[in-house]
Amino acid sequence: MKMDARRAFQSLADSLSRDIGDDFFMHLVDRLAVILNADAMMIATPVADGSRLRSMVLMADGKHQPDVEYETAGTPCRDALDGGACIYPENVCSAFPDDVLLRDFGAEAYAGVAMRGPEGELHGVLVALHRHRLHQRRLVEEVLRIAAARCGAELSNRRTEQALEKTATQLDTTNRQLKRAHRALTLLRLVNRAVIRLSDEMAIFQEACRLAVEQGGYRYAWAGLAQDDPERSILPLVSAGGADELLRHARFSWDVTTPEGQGPSGQAVHEGKEQRVADYTTGTVAPPPWAERFGVVAEVALPLSLGSERRGVLVLLMDQPYHAGADELALLRELADNLSFGLQAMRAHQHQQNTQQAVLDMAELVTARSDDAFFTLLVRRLTDALGADAVFVSRVEESVPLQATLIAGLVSGQPVEPFHYSFEGLPCESSFRDSEHVIARGMSQRYPRAEEMVGFAVEAYVGRRLEDANGDAVGILFALYRQPLHDPEPICHLLRIFAAGASAELERRRSDAHIRHLAFFDPGTGLPNRVHFMERLQAAIVRARTEQYRVALMFLDLNRFKEINDGQGHDVGDQVLKEVAARFSGCLGRLESLARMGGDEFVVMVEQTDEIGAAQVVGRLLSALNDPVVHEGHRFNVDVSIGVAFFPDDGDSSRELLKHTDIAMYHAKESRSGYRFYAPEMGRDLRRRLVLASRLGEALDTKRLELRFQPCVDLKSGDLIGAEVLCRWHDTELGWISPMEFVAVAEEQGMIEALGSWVMEQTCRQLKQWQQASLDRLPERLYVNLAAAQFEDPELAIKLCEIAARAGVSPSLLGLEITESGFMKDPEQAIRITDTLRQQGFALAIDDFGTGYSSLAYLKRFSVQAVKIDMSFVSDMLTDSNDHAIVATIIAMADRLGLTVVAEGIETPAQFEALRALGCDLGQGYLLSRPLSGDDFARRWLSRDGQRQDGLGDTLQAMERPA
Known part of the structure; x- marks a missing residue:
C-alpha cells in the first residue's frame, strides 16, 4: 500500500511531541511500524567495542520480542553505523547472506539509520524490516532519519541524567568517606600517642x-x-x-x-x-x-x-x-x-630487660653453686621471673621410662620435699617428647592430676625438657599458673635460659657420677674394676689384720676365650663376658665380692673364710659355667681356671696376694685341674719362666740357638730319606734348656713366630750349604716343625715361600710337620694354608699323630703326605696291647688314605722289627741316630766316607746306641 507522505510526517510529529516518559522508545517503535508499514522495528545500541549490537526495543508482527545481541560484521547495520543510513528495497538477504537476524525473519527489504546525539556521538541504529519490496525508499529513509535524531537526543539526555545522578552519589559517598577517613586519621593519631605513652x-x-x-x-x-x-x-x-x-x-x-x-x-x-x-x-x-x-x-x-x-x-x-x-x-x-x-x-x-635479669640470676647461681642449694635457689629465682604459682625441676629416671625424681620445687612460695612421680596424667610427657610444651588455658580440665600435685586448680602450664650436650634428656623443668596465660612466649624464653643452666648443672652432676663410675667400675659388665677392687681388698686386709681372720683371694681366667673373640668378634665376646659375670655374681654370697680385672680375668674376695669355705666358693664358680653360654643362636662352652691364695698365709699385702693368685691360676690352667691353691714352689717355677723368656729373647736377637738334624730312614732298606730339624738352646748361665720348656715359653710370650722363622731360615741356609758342598748325597727333604700359633697367621704360606726364595732353596726340598692341635683351632684356615703350601711344593706331615683330637673328616681334606706316630705309642707297643693296636690302626688307616707313616722314638731292634712287620714306611730314633749338628750329619749321612747304610744289619751295627 502506498504511503501518504504528509500523513506520515504528521503522525510522526504527533508521536515525537508526546511526553511518554520511560516508554518513549517502545511507543516510538509501535508508531513507526504503522507509519512505515514495517513488519519489524528495532532500536539497538553498541556493546563493548562496537563490534556487536544489543536491541533496546525489538518489535515483530505487532509484538514486542526479547532483546537480542549479535555481531555487526556482514550485516547492513554495520553499513548504517558507518555511513549514517542504509536502505535495501529488496533482496536484502541475498546481499547479506551471513546476517542471521534477516534470514530468521525472512526480510525482503531493510532500512536502517544511525542514531547520534547533539554532539554527534553515536548511540546505535534504528531499523525497519519488511517482508515485501520497499516502494517509497526516500520517504522511509527521511522518516527514519527524523526518528533516529529524536532517539539520539533522548539517549543523550538520559545518559546525561544518569551521569549527574552518579556524580551526586559519588559526591555523597566521598563526603561520607572523607568523614570516616578523618575519624580514622584522628584514631590513628590518638592510638600512636597511646603506644608512645x-x-x-x-x-x-x-x-x-x-x-x-x-x-x-x-x-x-x-x-x-x-x-x-x-x-x-x-x-x-x-x-x-x-x-x-x-x-x-x-x-x-x-x-x-x-x-x-x-x-x-x-x-x-x-x-x-x-x-x-x-x-x-x-x-x-x-x-x-x-x-x-x-x-x-x-x-x-x-x-x-x-x-x-x-x-x-x-x-x-x-x-x-x-x-x-x-x-x-x-x-x-x-x-x-x-x-x-x-x-x-x-x-x-621488656624482653631484653627480663633476659638480662635472667642471665644475671643464672650467673649468680653458677658463681655461688652448691650441690645442695643450686636447684633450690634456681626454682625461687625462676618463680619470681616467670610470675609462676609453682615451679618444679626434676631428674628423669634412666632405668624407668617416663618417670622422674623431683630435685627442687616451690608451690605458693613453699618448698616441696623430693619425691618420685610418673608422667602419666601430666603434660610432662609432651614436654619430654617435644622439647617444649605450653598450655595457655584449660589445664585442669585436661590434666586433673596436676591439681593433686600442687593443691590448687591449675589453669596454665609451661614446661621444657632438660638436655645434655648430646641432646639426650636428663630432666624436666616446668611452671604452673592459677590464671590463663595471654602471652606465653616471654615466659618460654626465660624458661629456656633457666633450663640451660639447670641442664648444665644436671649434666655436670651426671658427668661427675659417670667419671666416678668409670674410675671404679667396668663398663662392659658393671662390676668393680681393678682400681676399685684393690681399694676394697686393701680395706679388707686392714679389717682382717685388726680382727684376726683370713681372707681368700681368687684369680679367675677364662680358658680359650680368645677363640671366641677371634672367631665370633669382640662384640660377641663382650656379651659372653657379660653373661659370665652375671653367673659369677649370682652364685656369690654376702661376704663374697666379684670384680673384673680386665680382658677375661676376674677376681673374687671372700672374707672370714678358710680352705673349706674357699673350696666351696670355687665349686660354685666352676658350676656356674656348667651350662653353655647362648648368644644369638650360638652356644659357647666356657670354662675357667682359678688360683686361690690366702691372707696372711700367702701374702701380707694386696699386691703380693694378687700376684700369688695369678701364679696359682697359671698352674691350674697348665694342669687343667680347674683350680689350684697357691704353694711357694709355684713362685719359683714362675720366676724361672720369666728368666727363660728374657734370655730366649736375647738368644733370638744374638742368634745363639742351634739346629740339630735327626735322620729319617726307610725301614725296609735302611736308606736315608730325610731328616727332622730340631732346635737346641745352650745358655751360658743356665746350660742346656729342654725344647719342651723354651718352646712353651716362646708360645706364652708371643715369640713363637720369630722362633719358627729363625729355624726355617737356618734350615734353608744349611740346605743351601750342603748343595754347594757337592756332597755324595742329599736328604730328600728336611722337615721343620710348625707351632700351632703359627697357623693363626693367614699369610704363613707366603712368608715360608719368601724365606725359601731368599735362600735360593726349592720348597720341594722342605717338609713341614704340624701337630693336630695346630690345624684344629681353625680347620678352614689351616686347609687353605696347607693347600697353598702343597701347591708351592712343600711336603706336609702330621706330627704326634694320635695324641690330639682331630677328626678323620678333616684329615681327609688336609693336603698332608705323611703322619708321624708319636713316640709314646712306639715305646710301649711291645708291652701294651692298646698301644700296639693304636700303632697298627694308624698304619692301616694311613695305607688306606695313601699316606706315608713315620714312627718316632725307635730305640730297640725289637721295636724296629715290629714296626717293619706292621708295614710302617719310615722311622727315626736313637736306634738309628741321635740328632746331629749340620757338619756331623753331613759326615755321617751325606758323605761317601761316612757310615754306609747298605742294609738294615749294617745300619744297626754301625749306629751307636744312645748313652
Whole structure:
C-alpha cells in the first residue's frame, strides 16, 4: 500500500511531541511500524567495542520480542553505523547472506539509520524490516532519519541524567568517606600517642579499643591473641563499647577449616591482611550466630603482627553497613601496623630487660653453686621471673621410662620435699617428647592430676625438657599458673635460659657420677674394676689384720676365650663376658665380692673364710659355667681356671696376694685341674719362666740357638730319606734348656713366630750349604716343625715361600710337620694354608699323630703326605696291647688314605722289627741316630766316607746306641 507522505510526517510529529516518559522508545517503535508499514522495528545500541549490537526495543508482527545481541560484521547495520543510513528495497538477504537476524525473519527489504546525539556521538541504529519490496525508499529513509535524531537526543539526555545522578552519589559517598577517613586519621593519631605513652601491652590494647569506639565511631571493638592450641583459638583480651557480653557468647578461631575460623577475625590472623564484611544483612556472607542479637551489621578485622610468630587481631564492629574507602582502609592498615610495631618494640624492650635479669640470676647461681642449694635457689629465682604459682625441676629416671625424681620445687612460695612421680596424667610427657610444651588455658580440665600435685586448680602450664650436650634428656623443668596465660612466649624464653643452666648443672652432676663410675667400675659388665677392687681388698686386709681372720683371694681366667673373640668378634665376646659375670655374681654370697680385672680375668674376695669355705666358693664358680653360654643362636662352652691364695698365709699385702693368685691360676690352667691353691714352689717355677723368656729373647736377637738334624730312614732298606730339624738352646748361665720348656715359653710370650722363622731360615741356609758342598748325597727333604700359633697367621704360606726364595732353596726340598692341635683351632684356615703350601711344593706331615683330637673328616681334606706316630705309642707297643693296636690302626688307616707313616722314638731292634712287620714306611730314633749338628750329619749321612747304610744289619751295627 502506498504511503501518504504528509500523513506520515504528521503522525510522526504527533508521536515525537508526546511526553511518554520511560516508554518513549517502545511507543516510538509501535508508531513507526504503522507509519512505515514495517513488519519489524528495532532500536539497538553498541556493546563493548562496537563490534556487536544489543536491541533496546525489538518489535515483530505487532509484538514486542526479547532483546537480542549479535555481531555487526556482514550485516547492513554495520553499513548504517558507518555511513549514517542504509536502505535495501529488496533482496536484502541475498546481499547479506551471513546476517542471521534477516534470514530468521525472512526480510525482503531493510532500512536502517544511525542514531547520534547533539554532539554527534553515536548511540546505535534504528531499523525497519519488511517482508515485501520497499516502494517509497526516500520517504522511509527521511522518516527514519527524523526518528533516529529524536532517539539520539533522548539517549543523550538520559545518559546525561544518569551521569549527574552518579556524580551526586559519588559526591555523597566521598563526603561520607572523607568523614570516616578523618575519624580514622584522628584514631590513628590518638592510638600512636597511646603506644608512645603507655608501657603495658594490655593497657595499649585497651586504649586502642576505647579510642576506636569513642573517636572512630565504631559500635564495638575488641582485641585478641591467636593461640597455638589444637583448636587454634583466638583469645579475646580487652574490649570496648560494651562488647564483654558479646564476647562471652562468641567463639573465635583462626582454623579456617571450621565455621568460627571462616569469619573476618580468623581470616585476618590466618592470611595476615585485613578482612571486612560491609553488610551482613545482604545475605552474601553468613553472619555469625551472635550478630543479630547484638545488632552487628558490618565488621572489620585488622591483623596484628606481634613478633616471634605471635599474632593478634583488632576487630571493629558496626551496627550499620560499612563501605570503607581506600583512604580509610589505608589509615586502618597503618593503625594496625603502628600498633603492631609499638607493641613489638615495647615487648622487645621488656624482653631484653627480663633476659638480662635472667642471665644475671643464672650467673649468680653458677658463681655461688652448691650441690645442695643450686636447684633450690634456681626454682625461687625462676618463680619470681616467670610470675609462676609453682615451679618444679626434676631428674628423669634412666632405668624407668617416663618417670622422674623431683630435685627442687616451690608451690605458693613453699618448698616441696623430693619425691618420685610418673608422667602419666601430666603434660610432662609432651614436654619430654617435644622439647617444649605450653598450655595457655584449660589445664585442669585436661590434666586433673596436676591439681593433686600442687593443691590448687591449675589453669596454665609451661614446661621444657632438660638436655645434655648430646641432646639426650636428663630432666624436666616446668611452671604452673592459677590464671590463663595471654602471652606465653616471654615466659618460654626465660624458661629456656633457666633450663640451660639447670641442664648444665644436671649434666655436670651426671658427668661427675659417670667419671666416678668409670674410675671404679667396668663398663662392659658393671662390676668393680681393678682400681676399685684393690681399694676394697686393701680395706679388707686392714679389717682382717685388726680382727684376726683370713681372707681368700681368687684369680679367675677364662680358658680359650680368645677363640671366641677371634672367631665370633669382640662384640660377641663382650656379651659372653657379660653373661659370665652375671653367673659369677649370682652364685656369690654376702661376704663374697666379684670384680673384673680386665680382658677375661676376674677376681673374687671372700672374707672370714678358710680352705673349706674357699673350696666351696670355687665349686660354685666352676658350676656356674656348667651350662653353655647362648648368644644369638650360638652356644659357647666356657670354662675357667682359678688360683686361690690366702691372707696372711700367702701374702701380707694386696699386691703380693694378687700376684700369688695369678701364679696359682697359671698352674691350674697348665694342669687343667680347674683350680689350684697357691704353694711357694709355684713362685719359683714362675720366676724361672720369666728368666727363660728374657734370655730366649736375647738368644733370638744374638742368634745363639742351634739346629740339630735327626735322620729319617726307610725301614725296609735302611736308606736315608730325610731328616727332622730340631732346635737346641745352650745358655751360658743356665746350660742346656729342654725344647719342651723354651718352646712353651716362646708360645706364652708371643715369640713363637720369630722362633719358627729363625729355624726355617737356618734350615734353608744349611740346605743351601750342603748343595754347594757337592756332597755324595742329599736328604730328600728336611722337615721343620710348625707351632700351632703359627697357623693363626693367614699369610704363613707366603712368608715360608719368601724365606725359601731368599735362600735360593726349592720348597720341594722342605717338609713341614704340624701337630693336630695346630690345624684344629681353625680347620678352614689351616686347609687353605696347607693347600697353598702343597701347591708351592712343600711336603706336609702330621706330627704326634694320635695324641690330639682331630677328626678323620678333616684329615681327609688336609693336603698332608705323611703322619708321624708319636713316640709314646712306639715305646710301649711291645708291652701294651692298646698301644700296639693304636700303632697298627694308624698304619692301616694311613695305607688306606695313601699316606706315608713315620714312627718316632725307635730305640730297640725289637721295636724296629715290629714296626717293619706292621708295614710302617719310615722311622727315626736313637736306634738309628741321635740328632746331629749340620757338619756331623753331613759326615755321617751325606758323605761317601761316612757310615754306609747298605742294609738294615749294617745300619744297626754301625749306629751307636744312645748313652
